[in-house]
Amino acid sequence: MDYFHLLRAHQGCLERIALAMLGNRPDAEDALQEAALAGYRHFDQLRDAHAFGAWMRRILIRQCRQILERRRLSFPVDDLAAYLPDTAPGPDAESTAIWEMVARLSDHLRPVVVLRYMLDMSQQEVAEALGIPVGTVKSRLGKALALLREMEEAEGRAAQ
Amino acid sequence: MTGHDDFEHRLGQGLKRWVQAGEPTIDLEAFVRERTGQRGTGPDALPWNGEPLEAGVVKALAPIESGAAGATGPLEPGAIGPLAPMQQGALEGLGSPESGASGELAPQASGLAQTIAHQASDERLSGRRSRRWKPWLVGVAAAAVIALALGTTFPSWAGAAAGLPLVGPVITRIIMEDAGLKWAYDMGLIQGNVAEVTQNGVTVRILGVLADSRRTIVLYQVLGAPPAERDDSPPVPTSSWVTPPERPSLPVEAAIAQVNGRGAVSSSSPPEETPLGYVGTVSTVPLELEQAELTLRFVVGEEKITLTVTASREETDRVSREVVVSQILEYDGVRITVESVVYTPAETVVRYREEADRFIGPVNWDWETEYDYLEVNGQRYRSSGGGLGLNNVHHLAFPPVEGQARLVLKPVIKGSPIEAVWPLEEGAVAEVMGVPVTLVEFQRAGDAIGFRWKSPQSEQFRGIGGFEVIDSAGNAHPLGGSWESVANSVAEGVRYQHYSAELPEGVEAVAVRATQAAVPVYGPWVFELPRG
Numbered sequence: 001m002d003y004f005h006l007l008r009a010h011q012g013c014l015e016r017i018a019l020a021m022l023g024n025r026p027d028a029e030d031a032l033q034e035a036a037l038a039g040y041r042h043f044d045q046l047r048d049a050h051a052f053g054a055w056m057r058r059i060l061i062r063q064c065r066q067i068l069e070r071r072r073l074s075f076p077v078d079d080l081a082a083y084l085p086d087t088a089p090g091p092d093a094e095s096t097a098i099w100e101m102v103a104r105l106s107d108h109l110r111p112v113v114v115l116r117y118m119l120d121m122s123q124q125e126v127a128e129a130l131g132i133p134v135g136t137v138k139s140r141l142g143k144a145l146a147l148l149r150e151m152e153e154a155e156g157r158a159a160q
Numbered sequence: 161m162t163g164h165d166d167f168e169h170r171l172g173q174g175l176k177r178w179v180q181a182g183e184p185t186i187d188l189e190a191f192v193r194e195r196t197g198q199r200g201t202g203p204d205a206l207p208w209n210g211e212p213l214e215a216g217v218v219k220a221l222a223p224i225e226s227g228a229a230g231a232t233g234p235l236e237p238g239a240i241g242p243l244a245p246m247q248q249g250a251l252e253g254l255g256s257p258e259s260g261a262s263g264e265l266a267p268q269a270s271g272l273a274q275t276i277a278h279q280a281s282d283e284r285l286s287g288r289r290s291r292r293w294k295p296w297l298v299g300v301a302a303a304a305v306i307a308l309a310l311g312t313t314f315p316s317w318a319g320a321a322a323g324l325p326l327v328g329p330v331i332t333r334i335i336m337e338d339a340g341l342k343w344a345y346d347m348g349l350i351q352g353n354v355a356e357v358t359q360n361g362v363t364v365r366i367l368g369v370l371a372d373s374r375r376t377i378v379l380y381q382v383l384g385a386p387p388a389e390r391d392d393s394p395p396v397p398t399s400s401w402v403t404p405p406e407r408p409s410l411p412v413e414a415a416i417a418q419v420n421g422r423g424a425v426s427s428s429s430p431p432e433e434t435p436l437g438y439v440g441t442v443s444t445v446p447l448e449l450e451q452a453e454l455t456l457r458f459v460v461g462e463e464k465i466t467l468t469v470t471a472s473r474e475e476t477d478r479v480s481r482e483v484v485v486s487q488i489l490e491y492d493g494v495r496i497t498v499e500s501v502v503y504t505p506a507e508t509v510v511r512y513r514e515e516a517d518r519f520i521g522p523v524n525w526d527w528e529t530e531y532d533y534l535e536v537n538g539q540r541y542r543s544s545g546g547g548l549g550l551n552n553v554h555h556l557a558f559p560p561v562e563g564q565a566r567l568v569l570k571p572v573i574k575g576s577p578i579e580a581v582w583p584l585e586e587g588a589v590a591e592v593m594g595v596p597v598t599l600v601e602f603q604r605a606g607d608a609i610g611f612r613w614k615s616p617q618s619e620q621f622r623g624i625g626g627f628e629v630i631d632s633a634g635n636a637h638p639l640g641g642s643w644e645s646v647a648n649s650v651a652e653g654v655r656y657q658h659y660s661a662e663l664p665e666g667v668e669a670v671a672v673r674a675t676q677a678a679v680p681v682y683g684p685w686v687f688e689l690p691r692g
């Protein structure tokens with residue numbers, strides 16, 4: 001077993017985490033590539049192969065955070081197509097629908113939801129991962145949940 | 161389990177199922193191998209330094225760094241090629257042989273093109289992002305070259321068009337900066353040479369009128385206006401930062417006072433002084449009828465000149481199509497109704513109504529990420545202009561689009577009532593929606609009073625407003641009656657606000673109160689529009 005074996009085993013999941021954090025495939029690919037490179041270069045720091053998934057997730061989240069911060073600072077008008085939410089089907093209709101709602105959240109809200117509910121991180125961990133105060137995490141989560149509920153209700157009304 | 165818990169549970173479970181369903185879609189291994197100088201292609205081409213691994217323990221692989229050479233991928237044929245012909249073509253097509261300007265333009269544009277082409281090739285050489293960045297850079301290169309060429313050569317070809325008389329570069333620039341105006345001018349749809357009145361040596365000339373689905377706009381020229389008046393008010397002491405706003409001393413004011421005899425609200429930018437007199441524009445909302453009489457009022461020094469012109473949408477409506485939409489979204493006390501979309505050859509104009517408790521005060525936006533846009537076929541188009549009309553009806557103009565479009569509006573600011581009081585003591589703190597806001601400084605200067613606050617940047621609110629001072633008897637006196645000066649900015653996570661205004665006569669203020677907070681309502685404000 002080597003780095004690439006482990007990477008292949010986790011790549012599908014990592015791709016989706018990047019896509020969920022960043023909302024679009026080109027940026028997700030950038031984050032993945034940088035994370036894969038960083039993982040390769042620092043592989044000697046990993047002592048337990050079983051921890052590879054969590055270890056890579058941390059590296060990937062760091063890359064995603066950098067891209068989100070860069071995106072906030074610089075948002076080239078002519079390249080906006082790259083920032084559209086990309087679709088990706090889940091294994092069932094409900095999970096696909098949930099992703100499509102989360103994908104519509106803004107860059108402020110979506111990563112918080114992803115880390116908290118997809119990766120089960122605590123609010124403190126989310127705050128550390130994104131470099132924001134815990135209070136901000138709480139308020140963003142509250143806002144995101146309210147929006148998601150409204151979206152779900154709107155979808156429900158539309159389906160009736 | 162409560163509904164709340166159930167929702168969060170379903171959200172978490174759904175997201176976990178979704179993430180577990182992910183399959184690799186890109187060749188990460190090849191990327192890492194290439195970037196680190198590994199040329200092997202198979203999954204086993206890079207062993208763990210040939211050493212067996214202990215169970216459950218992953219040992220380090222000494223990375224093989226190859227620097228820039230390793231990172232440099234092969235340059236695909238044509239990576240730079242398509243860019244150069246496009247720039248060359250743009251220059252050849254736009255620079256007229258008789259224009260001396262185009263001759264000067266060529267080296268400048270060519271240099272820009274080369275710089276951008278170089279950046280594009282650098283991105284390509286990096287082996288990454290070529291899919292995203294090359295089209296962007298090529299697009300920017302083309303747009304930059306075209307903009308330079310147009311900006312320099314416009315007067316020569318625009319002058320050939322019929323209808324509107326050109327009175328120098330200012331009117332030319334005004335037309336060029338507005339896609340709808342430019343297109344209407346090119347098509348001869350601006351009614352030119354409309355009216356002219358001379359009174360006591362002052363001439364008001366209406367150069368053109370355009371009525372379309374977005375607005376009704378009048379271009380004018382004023383000759384014989386007196387020179388700009390000097391401000392005779394006493395100078396404000398330099399030690400004071402509480403200053404009334406400088407009043408414009410331009411001697412020309414223009415307004416569309418009436419439309420078909422009914423009072424109208426118009427907006428105008430300060431006219432610009434040119435060697436050919438003052439030129440400027442004044443505009444109002446789109447005409448509700450196909451044709452209307454506009455009553456224009458000009459104040460030029462001591463002269464008050466009124467004239468009437470006819471505006472017609474007949475020609476512009478012939479080439480546009482209005483589709484009624486009537487989509488409503490409502491979040492947190494804010495209701496937005498998209499009423500219609502107008503598709504023209506020059507613009508896509510969206511008309512919508514915004515109903516919210518208005519916040520009276522300045523709001524600080526992060527324009528890099530907060531703006532209105534249309535999303536069509538995977539592309540985003542920022543709004544190129546717009547305006548607020550009567551009854552909270554907004555118009556937003558976008559480039560012309562075809563296909564299924566989605567309108568995405570930036571957060572809406574609503575005024576939320578608060579009760580935050582600061583005694584007039586520097587350092588006094590009051591909480592606004594749970595955030596401590598500090599009165600950093602206050603000052604009296606003559607009849608004016610000013611305040612400065614700072615607070616941690618918060619997502620709860622974007623500013624405070626609705627200011628009052630409180631006297632020693634506890635009476636509140638609203639500020640901002642005759643003038644006010646406001647500022648709202650954010651730097652390094654801190655919001656700074658400044659407010660100064662005339663202090664009501666005879667009032668001895670002991671405290672200042674803010675009665676409103678600017679609360680962002682995020683939506684999502686997303687509207688699916690009918691196909692263009």
